[in-house]
Amino acid sequence: MDVRWMRNGDEIVHVYATRADLEGRQSPRFKGRTRLDREPLGSGNVSLQLNDVRVSDEGSYQCYVVSKSWFADSTMKLKVSEDSEISKQWAVSGGSILAAVMAIAALCYSTRKPTKDFEKLQQDLNSLKGENERLRKENEYLKKQNENFKEYSRGLENKIKVLQEDLKELRRNTNACVYALDKEWIKMTDAHVNVTPDPDTASPSLTVSEDGSLVRFTGERAQEWPSVLGREGFTSGRHYWQVEVGVKGNWILGVSTHPHEKSIPEKPEEGYWLMRLVKGKTCTAVSQSGDQILQLEKGCQVWGVCLDYEGGRLSFYNAETRFHIYTLEGPFPGQVYPIFSPGSHDKGPLIINVKVKNV
Incomplete structure (x- = not known):
């Protein structure tokens, strides 16, 4: 168990812990003046012997005892007088310093605290x-x-x-055919614009309906690819439009930088980005970079065209199934115009501004 003697609550008189006296913990004025007899500790007697008792030693002394299973404390008063018998008996001749020996007993064993609460x-x-x-x-x-x-x-x-x-x-x-997911498709179709064919740019062999929704071949077959441009020219942004080609076997869709030409050359060079169908069989992506023949699994009757001007990309989609068909690379030099050609082999129309379907 550990034993601690204190004076007036804050001055350390003597400390016994881990089976040793801890002199380094004592107040300086008590050093060498205290003694704790270890032999009776087992019976609960923790009496402290104080030597060279002085008047200044008066005060309240507290004893605290702690073990693994219980603790106890006790308090007593010490009063010292120069005129007391004990002082006279132990006085040193020729001086006023007292040399009395006084035993302060604190039988803490008899004042143990209840152990049940402590154990709990x-x-x-x-x-x-x-x-x-x-x-x-x-x-x-x-x-x-x-x-x-x-x-x-x-x-x-x-x-x-x-x-x-x-x-x-x-x-x-x-340019593999891949399905456009909801987020991609909605972002693209949100850029939908109503493209209106400009009759002033149309070939004489073409007829444009009054509302601009139909373009058809009505003349003599003097040109292979008579064309018409959209009124709207683009120099920035993203734009999407749809065209229904139906079961026509010949047509061209795309964009052009040539605002005054009324027909598309058989072999376009610079300034054309096109998708071309010939005789209902051969579908070809055409640009200044060269031609790319595409193998379509089944006919696409409604085509979606997406222009990303800053990105330099013109993409084609099957608007009924959302499948991406092909993308032509730019960049685009200056203003580009949507271009349409229904061909010159049949009088079936191209239907422009078909309603966007969020399939």
Whole structure:
């Protein structure tokens, strides 16, 4: 057990702990003047012997005793007088310093506190310590799991970015037919514009309806690809329009930078980005970069055309199934105009500004 003697509540007189007297903890004026007999400690006697008693030693002395299973405390008053018998008996001749020896008894064993409450508090304390240790370990585990999740999430995000870039590259290189997801399709069709054919730019062999919704071949077959331009020319932004070609076997859709030509050359050079169908079989993407013959699985009767001016891309879609068919690369030099040619082999019309379907 540990024993501590105090004077007036704050001055350390003597400390006994871990089976040793801790002289370094004493108040300087009590050093060398106290003694705690260890032999009777087992019976609960923690009496303190104070040597060289002085008048200044008067005061209230407290004794505190703590063991693993109980604790106790006791308080007593010490009064010292120069005129007392004990002082006269032990006075040193020729001086006024007292040399009396006084025993201060504190039989703490007889004043032990109830052990049940202490034991319960000790159990509760141990339980709290155990719970705290469990929570600490659980918190460390959760922190580690959180770091692992963050690392996994970062790795997954990087993989997604790589796959997205690979997919974009694959689309650019192969122009593979891929399905436009809802977000992509809505973003594209939100850029819908009503393209109106300009009769002043139409070939004499073409007829444009009054509302600008129909273009058909009505003349003699003097030109292979008579054409008409849209009134609207574009120099920026994203624009989307739809054209119904039906079962026509010959037609051309796209954009042009030639505002005064009324027919499309058989072999277009600079300034044309076109999709061309011949005899209902051969579908060809045409640009200054060269021609690319496409293999369409089945006929597309409604075509969606998406111009991304800043991106330098003209993309074609099956507007009924959302499938991307092909993308022509720019960049576009100056103003570009939508261009339409119903061909010269039949009188079936091109129907422009077909209603957008969010399929």
